Amino acid sequence: MDKLTDKYLRKRKIPSTACSGCGLGQAHKAMVVAIDELGFDFYDIIWGTSIGCAGRQTFATWKGDNFAGTHGRVYAIARGLRLAIPVEKKLVLTVGDGDAFGIGFNHLLHAARSNAQMTVLVCDNLGYQSTGGQYGWTTPAGVKTDSSPYGMFEPNWVQTEMDILNVLKAAGATFLARHVSMDGRPLVESCKKALQNNGFSLVHCVFPCITNFGKNALGSRNTVNMFNWIKNRAAPLGEEKEDTLWRTGIYHDAINTRPEFSQLMRDKVSEIQRRYQDEGSH
Amino acid sequence: MDISIRIGGEAGQGIQSISSIIARTFVRQDYYVFINQDFASRIRGGHNFDQVRISNIPVQAVDDKVHILIALDEETTRQDIDCLADNGVLLFDGDAIGFTTDSSNRFSIPFGKIASEVSKSKIMINSVATGAAIALMDFELSPVLDCLQEQFRQKGSETVEKNQKSATAGYDFVRRNLKEKPHFRVPSAKSVRQKMLLTGSQALALGAMASGLKFYSGYPMSPSTAIMEFVSSRADQYNIVLEQAEDEIAAINMVIGASFAGARAMTATSGGGFCLMAEALSLAGMTETPAVIIVAQRPGPSTGLPTRTEQADLNFVMHAGHGDFPRAILAPGHPEQVLYLMSKAFNLADRYQSPVIVLGDQHFNDSYFTVDELDLGGITIDRGHILTDQDLSAPHEYKRYTPGESGISPRILPGLTKAVLYADSDEHTEEGHITESATVRDQMMRKRMQKLEGLRQEIGPPEIYPAGEAQLVLLGWGSTHGVIKEAVDRLNQNGIAAQMIHYSELFPFNPRHIGTAELRKVRIIAVENNYTGQFADFFSKATGLAVDQRILKYDGRPFTSREIVDQIEDKS
Numbered sequence: 001m002d003k004l005t006d007k008y009l010r011k012r013k014i015p016s017t018a019c020s021g022c023g024l025g026q027a028h029k030a031m032v033v034a035i036d037e038l039g040f041d042f043y044d045i046i047w048g049t050s051i052g053c054a055g056r057q058t059f060a061t062w063k064g065d066n067f068a069g070t071h072g073r074v075y076a077i078a079r080g081l082r083l084a085i086p087v088e089k090k091l092v093l094t095v096g097d098g099d100a101f102g103i104g105f106n107h108l109l110h111a112a113r114s115n116a117q118m119t120v121l122v123c124d125n126l127g128y129q130s131t132g133g134q135y136g137w138t139t140p141a142g143v144k145t146d147s148s149p150y151g152m153f154e155p156n157w158v159q160t161e162m163d164i165l166n167v168l169k170a171a172g173a174t175f176l177a178r179h180v181s182m183d184g185r186p187l188v189e190s191c192k193k194a195l196q197n198n199g200f201s202l203v204h205c206v207f208p209c210i211t212n213f214g215k216n217a218l219g220s221r222n223t224v225n226m227f228n229w230i231k232n233r234a235a236p237l238g239e240e241k242e243d244t245l246w247r248t249g250i251y252h253d254a255i256n257t258r259p260e261f262s263q264l265m266r267d268k269v270s271e272i273q274r275r276y277q278d279e280g281s282h
Numbered sequence: 283m284d285i286s287i288r289i290g291g292e293a294g295q296g297i298q299s300i301s302s303i304i305a306r307t308f309v310r311q312d313y314y315v316f317i318n319q320d321f322a323s324r325i326r327g328g329h330n331f332d333q334v335r336i337s338n339i340p341v342q343a344v345d346d347k348v349h350i351l352i353a354l355d356e357e358t359t360r361q362d363i364d365c366l367a368d369n370g371v372l373l374f375d376g377d378a379i380g381f382t383t384d385s386s387n388r389f390s391i392p393f394g395k396i397a398s399e400v401s402k403s404k405i406m407i408n409s410v411a412t413g414a415a416i417a418l419m420d421f422e423l424s425p426v427l428d429c430l431q432e433q434f435r436q437k438g439s440e441t442v443e444k445n446q447k448s449a450t451a452g453y454d455f456v457r458r459n460l461k462e463k464p465h466f467r468v469p470s471a472k473s474v475r476q477k478m479l480l481t482g483s484q485a486l487a488l489g490a491m492a493s494g495l496k497f498y499s500g501y502p503m504s505p506s507t508a509i510m511e512f513v514s515s516r517a518d519q520y521n522i523v524l525e526q527a528e529d530e531i532a533a534i535n536m537v538i539g540a541s542f543a544g545a546r547a548m549t550a551t552s553g554g555g556f557c558l559m560a561e562a563l564s565l566a567g568m569t570e571t572p573a574v575i576i577v578a579q580r581p582g583p584s585t586g587l588p589t590r591t592e593q594a595d596l597n598f599v600m601h602a603g604h605g606d607f608p609r610a611i612l613a614p615g616h617p618e619q620v621l622y623l624m625s626k627a628f629n630l631a632d633r634y635q636s637p638v639i640v641l642g643d644q645h646f647n648d649s650y651f652t653v654d655e656l657d658l659g660g661i662t663i664d665r666g667h668i669l670t671d672q673d674l675s676a677p678h679e680y681k682r683y684t685p686g687e688s689g690i691s692p693r694i695l696p697g698l699t700k701a702v703l704y705a706d707s708d709e710h711t712e713e714g715h716i717t718e719s720a721t722v723r724d725q726m727m728r729k730r731m732q733k734l735e736g737l738r739q740e741i742g743p744p745e746i747y748p749a750g751e752a753q754l755v756l757l758g759w760g761s762t763h764g765v766i767k768e769a770v771d772r773l774n775q776n777g778i779a780a781q782m783i784h785y786s787e788l789f790p791f792n793p794r795h796i797g798t799a800e801l802r803k804v805r806i807i808a809v810e811n812n813y814t815g816q817f818a819d820f821f822s823k824a825t826g827l828a829v830d831q832r833i834l835k836y837d838g839r840p841f842t843s844r845e846i847v848d849q850i851e852d853k854s
Contacts, residue, residue, distance in 0.1 A: 017328070105528065146507075
């Protein structure tokens, strides 16, 4: 991604500190390509994260304004930012599965409820990998990790009957999609849609972690096997097979159908100010 | 004999496999080994090292001089070269790093080439390096081969053989090509004794398990995660239920729930996670529910330096939680005391129905210590005053918060007696019902805070080393135990009568444990891994003694004894 690197990323931070074979770069690239194809420049986007592999390797490479908050809190920080930054700036957050669907889930739900503009790219490496490999809220059934030595037996958030994207839809999110990092073009298209939504968008993107997930779940750090393991368990919505774990595509598209949080707040503020002015003029 | 070997390279190059084979080899040979792990917050790459110190007397601190530096990458040759002792040797692979030298202290050995030739695999570089280091110490190879056999047995005989061949080839290369005698000589063991090599985290987990831990809930956070992993790996053998929580708030609330129902329960986290626990800590205080919380400190503020060390959360854990309520704080200085302290933590929590915090830090939690023997004799299990149906002649008259001896109210476990249990986070009556009464509020505050005085009497004295009179006292707490002790030894060898006063039971503080009158004549120097000297402030306030000097370190790295000795002003 040489052309895009020059245009959008800090050269000194490329390559990022991701392990060799990590699939995060695919998700990262898809978002940068989407930004480019929509004609945004680096100063149009403010890129944020909380903590963990997903954010650390991406936000710091961004040439424009960027920030890292504390674990799970970036959605609340983003809502504050949203109120105070110029309306035309777009917020992009790359976060991990533990951050979004675990420790930060309460804040994420409220970000969806309020429909604050932010494009959340949840880069899902299927557990807590930067602390050495513990299970998380999307770890597939049966997978052994350091904290699930008998295999993951608790329910997770991607099971069909209790899909986290349905929860977020019910909470008010206006754009939701799911992909795996090797999806390529469809992933880029989802990111573009997400960015065009003046509201809360979330793209859930599963990517392979070779170092810890590969070692724990597949018993090897073979990159090709790990990529195929994910790819073979993903299928576009409507084409699911019995063993499909990740149904990919757009789950919910209601972009620009609800007032955006900061816009709502600005409108209310002007309304109240007008009322005071009117009262004052009498 | 006191030799330090540093293995430097990128994360993922197998630094730990070298340090662990070397360490286990010498522990088996009756030596004392201490390993300090210094690593960046990333899964791959960066500059990292393990430093293995080998001595014939107990060592529990890092040395600032390195005798053998194994460079697995070029960065190590740049960053770590200044640590080499005068006669120290750098071992490096000239082919990979791109420079050669004929200095006898810069020994180039083609790790990669040897590994490829002998075992057709570059992964074996680590075993080649291990063999080479052993040759530099003029030590025999066979104990290393035994350790490799044990380490790789599960991977099959082919892997064992490849590793052994690689180690032998590295060993032979040094013996053949080293122009002079090896610089260091580690004599063969006189006897082989059973010693243990374990980390602070492992010791803490073992201590909890030996004390009857039944429920663990936690959220991954460096440097505490290893505790959860150790408990997880042994949960089946010890009948422990482990639940990973969605955040630290959930983790401690689950602990409080399980503990309320009678299970011995614990969580572990670091400072950032403990921030989230503060609300529930106060809940445990109000409802008088036992809870044990390990806080493995790392440098803050905020995310700070996730994989490095600091002692800057003492003020925080002492004051965390809104309102006044009793708590106890312990901070082990070495693994031998951990079993006793963890058992004490659980017993105090149960007996005083209060939260107990155990402070570790990255240096303590991640370092490997050599332990002669863990004393299980020090472990008692005292669940405190719990009533069963046999104790309750009139169950309907039971009141959860009846003020008893030292403010402690006998508790029942919900659902296990005919009595009914009420608990409330609001201020409550003896029955546990919400109240706004000023009189009841006064009674209840006094009842709860009375437990603080009981706890104060339970807190043990500091370790004073050596006994007798001194002109200079080094004051410390928690993980600095090993290094302060070493500094005191150094000072005494130089004719300065120095003494260590080390606290591992910190709060509630009992000033009667030390002779304040004698200490007034002595120069007191606080040694702490933080910016302000948090314990020094606390100690001064509690004892009325002035702390004359503070030696503070907050760069995220542990002290060395030389650093401490060099910074002491006015040694006369």
